Every structure is written in C-alpha cells, then in structure tokens.
Amino acid sequence: MKNNNVIEAQELTKMFGDFAAVNAISFNVKKGEIFGFLGANGAGKTTAMKMLIGISIPTSGKAKVAGFDVFTQAEDIKKNIGYMSQRFALYDDLTVKENITFFGGIYGLSRKQIKEKATVLIEELGLEKVANTLVGALPLGWKQKLSFSVSLLHDPKIVFLDEPTGGVDPITRRQFWEMIYKAANQGTTVFVTTHYMDEAEYCDRVSIMVNGKIEALGTPKKLKEQFKADNMNDVFLKLARG
C-alpha cells in the first residue's frame, strides 16, 4: 500500500429493501489510528461494521480493508482483522484457557504459540485464579477484557470493537481503554463504536453517523470547533437532533 490507509470506504451502501441502513458513506482510517465510529442507536454503525469485516455484502460502493476488497476478498480480510461483537461471543461453557486455545487454533496458531500467548494474556489480565473456570461464571467486565484480548490473539492489523464497554463499570472502562491504547501503540489500528462521549474524546478521529450517513468526521478537537461545542457530548446532541 502506497498510502497509509488500512480502511478505505467509498460510497459504501447497504440496502434492506427500500431502506438504506448505510447510505453512501466514505472515509479512510490510517494505520495505528484509534477511529471512533459514533452514532445513535439504529444509525447504521453495526451494519457498516459488518460490511467492513466481511460478513455482510455491501449493496453498492467500494471498500478495502487491510488492502483487500470487501466484495471479492472477504476471507483474506478475515485473516487480518480481529472482531469483538456487541454480544459477548466467547463460549460460556468453555474455560478461559479453552476459549483461548480454540480461537488461537482456528486462527492457525501453533500449539506452542497458543500456550505462550495464553500465559501472557492470563497474566496481564490477572486471570490466573480463574484460568480453568468456565467463562460463563466470570463478571461481565472480565469477560469483555478477555474477549478483547482474544480478538488480538493472532496479531491482527485492525481490530473492530462494537460497543466494547457497554454495561461495564467506570474502572473497568478505564482499564479497557488502557488496553486499547496499548494495542494502538503496538501498531494495531482500532476501529471502535461507542455511546460514551467521554470515550469519543480518547479517539484520534471520530465520525458521527446519523440515519445511515456520516454527518461529521475529524479529530475531537476539530469537531468541537466546527460545532462550537465544549465537549463531544454537545457535538453529538447537536448532530443527532438534526
């Protein structure tokens, strides 16, 4: 890639019948960036994200993720990205270790790599005592952190996080964002959706979707200037109310 963009979307559209869930959105995300993808409920964030991670075929437009086309090279994209969905998607009836082994295994890591990664990961998250406990028995905050770490197991170029901090306490949220920063520092691009506007301030750049369209895009500072607002919360309210 000549330019530094790891995600390039042009006029990306998804129609459900007559309804345009995502209406011709265009944006780029640079390598190593933390990109905040904001919008009200039902604005089309998750649909847009599903097109980028290769599980939903766009109706029209163009998009490249990690240098691969979303229409023709979805499986190549999947090798290069991590994804953490809105719903907790690890196996509740497997232990912490077993989940790590399983997802490491299907991403093609060797037994040795899996073992090493599992040890480091469990130590970093402080999960030594519950390594052999079923994941279903862990508190939500721990689950979310584990889920994020698992999505980074195969060292993806980009990690997509769909409302990763929904329903967790402020302390855990802070720890979570520390993890996001750490990943970004190591060169991983982070594409994150959130409803917490204080989190939007942590992002390098944010876009705000309203009714399927991107209505604003830029650094938090720029957006605040553009909309003459003190904080991102006001920016969001001005935009979302129309």
Added chain:
Amino acid sequence: MKTILYIIQKEFKQIFRNKGMLPIIFVLPILQLVILSNAATFEVKNIKFGYIDNDHSSTSRALVEKFNASTYFNVLTVFPSEAIASAAMLKGEVDVLLEIPNYFERDLQNEKRNNLGITINAIDGAAAGIENVYVTQIVQGFNQNIKMDVLQVSDKQIQPIVIETIPLFWYNKTLNYKTFMVPGILVLLVTMITLFLSGMNIVREKEIGTLEQINVTPIKKSQFIIGKLFPFWVIGMGLLTVGLILARLIFNVPMLGSLALMYLYTSIYILVILGIGLFISNFTDTQQQAMFIAWFFTVIFILMSGLFTPIESMPKWAQTLTKFNPIRYFVEVMRMVMLKGSGFTDILPQLFKTALYAFIMNGLAVWSYKKTN
C-alpha cells in the same frame, strides 16, 4: 486439518459438559429401545370374547370350549340375549361376539350344515381382520371334528379327505414380533438423536452469537462443518453399538449378517441425517424452529419407512414418496442384514442410494451455510 481438530475438541468438551444433554444422548435411547420394543406389538391378543348360546347342547358347549382353549381369546362372557350383548359391544366390553342359533346341534345332525353368527368390533380394521382369521380357524377346526363325528354316525366307509396347509415361516421362525421390531426401533434411535443434535447445534451458536464470531475468522466452511458434524457421527455410531448389544442381550435378536457391513452402511447413513440436520439449522434462526422442522420430517420419515406399516400396502404415490425416505433404506438394510444375513451385494442398491443421498444433502448443507450474507 489441525483447525478441524480444534473444533472437534471443543464440540466434545461442550457435549460432555452439558448436563442436560448427556441423559438425552445416552439414557433415553436405551429406555426407548426397551419400552418401544416391548410395547409396539402387532399381535392381537387378549381378545374380549362373548357368546350367546341359544342351543345349550353338548355341541354348542364344545364349540365355546374351543374358544376357551385358545390363547388369543381370554375373557369369556355369556350373554342371555342379543340386545344385552350389543350394548356390551357398544361399551367396548366385548370385541368378538358369537351367536349360536336355536337347534344348532339338531340341525347339524339332520342337515349336515348350519350357520353361526359372528359380530366383530371393527373400529380397528386391522385388528378386526386378524380376529376374523382366528375365529375362522377355530370354527374350521371344530367343523373338522364334527364332520368326523357325523360321518362316523352315518357312513363308516367314507373317510374324510382333509387338506391341511402347513405354513413355513422363514427368517423369523417363531414369528416373534420383537425380532422384527428391534432392528427398526434401533434405526429410529440412531436417526432421531443424530438429527436433533446436529439440527440444533449450529442454530444454538446462532442464538448465543458465537456463530458470528466464527464467521469473522478465516476458517473454511468445510472445516467448520466437518469439525461440527464429526462428534455427532461418532455419537451415532456409539448409539448403534449400544443398540446392537442391547438387541442381543435383552431381546436375543440374531445377527446373521456381517457386523462390519452393518457399520459400513450406518456410517454412510448417519452422514445423510447429519446433512439434513445441518441443512435445517442453516435455514432456521432459533432452536425452537429447528426442533419443529426436525420433528416434522422425523414423523413423516418414520411413518413412511415401513417400520410400522408395510410399504407394499401403501398407495402408489406414497410408495414413490418413500423412495426419498432415508429411514426406509436403513430399516430395510437393518432387517436384511440382521435377520436374513444379506451380504454386500444384496444391500448394494440401498447402499448406493444412501451414499448418493449423503452426497446431495451434505452438498446442500455446505452450500447453504453462508459466512457472508
């Protein structure tokens, strides 16, 4: 290949960790085999028999005694009049009613012939038919004796010519219905358990959201499906083994043919069922939907498999339909190999059709499983 092993490992862990599922897989089938095989009988026994004796002669008593001696008729009620007997039949207290006319003995002596009245409750047509045969046999036997007596009285020179048919029953000499039913019910177990387990499995991952996570990984469709279905294939073969052992130990069902052939056929047959299960789970969003569809097909497949009712007596169109029923072939093969000792070439047509079916169903299943929508 390594990826598949990871999936298989995960599936087995989840199956054996699911406390609600284990008894369904291993205990229920055994109970079913024992209960169904003992209860699902075609034999008509314990027929409630009543009679009206208007003659009160030694001949009429001899006739009633014949019925009394039969093991099929067990309750003998004597009714004073036809009206009371009819009322009893209406209430279901009597299945077969014999009416011996006035002067039965005298007319038999004088005219060498007579008529008996037989009324059979025919709500269950099949049972009524069988009861009719029993009654006819008993009356015929009685007739034979009477003829002898009558002839001896009137003409000692002429000996009656008796033509007797002696039926030979092959493959199930004692006409033991369990020998016939057990292999069929074994088919049921293997089919139902594997169909339900595989049908619900992927839908369950859809419901809890883990399937989406899987779809975002670079895993190949075929790897995922093989990894998912292999554990259920193993369970199906395990069920067959348990069932065959029980059939031998509890029901003493013979195994005349080759056990290896039985396993070969079953290994292909289970693939058909797993393919159907997977196909169902690809087109449903909840386990509930999958369950209903799986039930719908199992009920039709079972009733049209020749397990309970012979295919030969179905209407032509229904017979054509049974050609698309995998259970039909399994029932045929099971009975052929176990009871007749059929060999590889005998079951080749069934084997071929099943293999083709497996190929088509699994092709459809892999095709309809979409990682991208």
